[in-house]
Amino acid sequence: MNLALEFSNVVVRYGRTRALDGLTLRVPSGSVIGLVGSNGAGKTTALCAAAGLLKVNSGRVDLLGRGPFKPAVHAGRLSLLPQDAQMAGHSRVRDILMYYGRLQGESKAALTHDVERLLDRVHLADRAGARIRALSHGMRRRLSIAQAFLGDPDIVLLDEPLNGLDPYEVAETRTFFSDKRAEQTIVISSHLLDQVEAVCDEVAFIERGRTTRQDRLESVTRRKHSLVYRIGAGSPPVDAIRDALKETGVEVHAYNDQVIITNESKEMDAAEINARVLPCLLEAGVGVHEIIQGLKLEDEYLKSRARVHGVNS
Amino acid sequence: MVGGMVGDEELAAELLSHPPFAIFYGALAFMLCPWLVILMSSPRIAEEVSSKSVRYVLFRTGRGTWCMGKLAGQAVMLAVALAAGAGAAWCIGHFRMAYFEGFATAQSMLVFACRVWVFSFAYLGIALGVSQVTRVPVLAITFGLITMLALTFVAAVSEHYAAEGWRHVLDVVHALTPQANRTALWRSSPAHTIPAAVTLIAVGFTFFLAGHARFARANQ
Numbered sequence: 220m221n222l223a224l225e226f227s228n229v230v231v232r233y234g235r236t237r238a239l240d241g242l243t244l245r246v247p248s249g250s251v252i253g254l255v256g257s258n259g260a261g262k263t264t265a266l267c268a269a270a271g272l273l274k275v276n277s278g279r280v281d282l283l284g285r286g287p288f289k290p291a292v293h294a295g296r297l298s299l300l301p302q303d304a305q306m307a308g309h310s311r312v313r314d315i316l317m318y319y320g321r322l323q324g325e326s327k328a329a330l331t332h333d334v335e336r337l338l339d340r341v342h343l344a345d346r347a348g349a350r351i352r353a354l355s356h357g358m359r360r361r362l363s364i365a366q367a368f369l370g371d372p373d374i375v376l377l378d379e380p381l382n383g384l385d386p387y388e389v390a391e392t393r394t395f396f397s398d399k400r401a402e403q404t405i406v407i408s409s410h411l412l413d414q415v416e417a418v419c420d421e422v423a424f425i426e427r428g429r430t431t432r433q434d435r436l437e438s439v440t441r442r443k444h445s446l447v448y449r450i451g452a453g454s455p456p457v458d459a460i461r462d463a464l465k466e467t468g469v470e471v472h473a474y475n476d477q478v479i480i481t482n483e484s485k486e487m488d489a490a491e492i493n494a495r496v497l498p499c500l501l502e503a504g505v506g507v508h509e510i511i512q513g514l515k516l517e518d519e520y521l522k523s524r525a526r527v528h529g530v531n532s
Numbered sequence: 533m534v535g536g537m538v539g540d541e542e543l544a545a546e547l548l549s550h551p552p553f554a555i556f557y558g559a560l561a562f563m564l565c566p567w568l569v570i571l572m573s574s575p576r577i578a579e580e581v582s583s584k585s586v587r588y589v590l591f592r593t594g595r596g597t598w599c600m601g602k603l604a605g606q607a608v609m610l611a612v613a614l615a616a617g618a619g620a621a622w623c624i625g626h627f628r629m630a631y632f633e634g635f636a637t638a639q640s641m642l643v644f645a646c647r648v649w650v651f652s653f654a655y656l657g658i659a660l661g662v663s664q665v666t667r668v669p670v671l672a673i674t675f676g677l678i679t680m681l682a683l684t685f686v687a688a689v690s691e692h693y694a695a696e697g698w699r700h701v702l703d704v705v706h707a708l709t710p711q712a713n714r715t716a717l718w719r720s721s722p723a724h725t726i727p728a729a730v731t732l733i734a735v736g737f738t739f740f741l742a743g744h745a746r747f748a749r750a751n752q
Contacts, residue, residue, distance in 0.1 A: 233751075270591040272752045290594035299591050304584035323592035366588060 222284065223248040223374045223404035224269055229278035231264050231428075238264040240428030241278065246374075246421075249401045253415035253436075254408040255520050256425035257528075262408040263302055265425070266376045269406075270299040283373055295323040300367040302378040302408075306359070308352030312343060315351065316366055325370045337365040340395060342388070356383045364392060374404040381414055393418050416440070416516040424520060426527040442513030445481040446492055451506030456499050463495040479514070543718055551633050553625045554640030557618060561648040562714055565614070566655040566680060573606045573659035574676035575669030577747070582667050586752050595748050603660050603740060610652055614645040647717040650729045654710040655680065657736025661743030679739075687711040710735055 224246040231239040267273045271288030320330040341361040423433040469482040535544035662675035687709035694702035716728035
């Protein structure tokens with residue numbers, strides 16, 4: 220597998236605190252990967268370490284197969300959208316993008332076109348001459364997103380890119396990221412799990428500076444291997460459902476307000492399972508609110524987190 | 533009066549070849565520029581680290597290149613400020629003074645402005661050096677002022693206590709302080725001005741690079 224970014228047992232310390240405590244992560248080229256984890260889990264530290272902003276105490280970060288970040292090797296091939304960094308307020312929108320582009324070695328001619336295209340894409344073309352301090356928080360965020368795609372770098376690291384965007388811009392930006400799939404490798408750190416689910420094709424759970432799980436999103440949510448019935452009040456007829464599905468080789472679990480049908484070994488025929496399960500639920504008088512193919516990323520993340528932190532934490 | 537301003541009677545005689553207005557401009561610029569440089573340039577890098585805007589640039593270019601760019605930018609700003617100050621002073625003299633040698637004064641002011649730039653470069657190096665060791669802009673200014681005052685103190689003490697024998701080392705210490713080279717910049721002979729200019733630029737780069745040694749390794 221061709222890797223765009225690889226962390227091997229990386230340790231980063233802030234004083235006595237180990238922000239990354241042996242982080243191992245493999246990001247395939249052309250993938251869109253989501254980093255998911257608690258506050259302080261080490262996601263931002265990981266992105267900053269990849270971009271050469273933080274020094275790694277031990278372990279190895281490999282970028283594009285050419286070792287850790289070196290400006291001479293990686294400038295213009297990697298970009299970062301920092302979480303809470305401010306741009307110079309007195310600069311104008313177009314000028315700052317031109318400055319960043321020139322800094323990473325782009326030619327003026329190529330940049331002019333690139334800047335206009337990106338401003339148009341993030342809906343800031345009409346504010347190109349405005350000073351950054353005159354922009355709203357959401358507009359500044361969109362400008363930050365635009366700078367991350369200047370010069371089409373091979374790998375783009377985005378730290379909470381959708382924070383502060385309105386719902387329309389969230390949807391537009393999500394489409395923008397999806398369009399970049401296969402062209403560029405995108406690493407997204409986010410707490411908005413439904414957005415991660417909508418955009419990413421791979422996901423890594425990070426807790427206490429380590430990767431607790433990394434897999435294809437399809438595998439994490441078991442989209443083709445599970446059906447989830449969200450039900451109303453009343454206890455689900457688990458035994459009756461197990462009887463109805465006896466020869467299908469599936470497993471049945473009840474979890475809070477859900478009945479989860481899984482088959483780890485082969486893909487399920489959702490129509491067949493529905494035909495057998497729904498009558499049992501309706502007969503038991505349990506309202507069926509929703510049928511979802513696959514588990515929610517949020518549920519899987521919370522289960523994974525509970526295993527790391529303890530159930531009650 | 534000129535002797536009092538430059539602290540050297542022989543030099544004072546040499547300076548009398550310049551128009552008095554230019555000497556007054558030079559004396560003021562030599563006195564005020566280091567303070568202005570420390571106050572204006574010390575926070576330049578620290579404030580970008582503090583606001584984290586540095587995170588938008590350090591993956592695009594090397595830390596050394598970026599800091600050198602800051603030094604070059606500040607040096608150009610200093611030159612522009614000196615030129616603007618000289619221009620404004622010349623205009624005031626031209627319109628307000630009864631006897632004003634316009635061309636000769638402009639020529640002398642230009643020469644003094646260049647020399648003040650060289651003198652202030654040492655302080656620019658100090659300012660951007662301290663700016664690289666802290667992420668708090670106010671602290672950077674404080675460190676800059678402390679360093680400037682400490683150098684003034686070292687210059688005075690080393691000049692006062694320099695003598696034969698081992699205390700000759702104090703002469704060397706004195707020669708390496710910016711203040712010790714200011715007098716030489718008033719003189720017209722290259723034999724005085726060139727060594728002083730080289731020393732001042734070297735002092736500036738030494739402080740800048742000492743700060744950069746920390747910045748290059750620090751987490752941003």
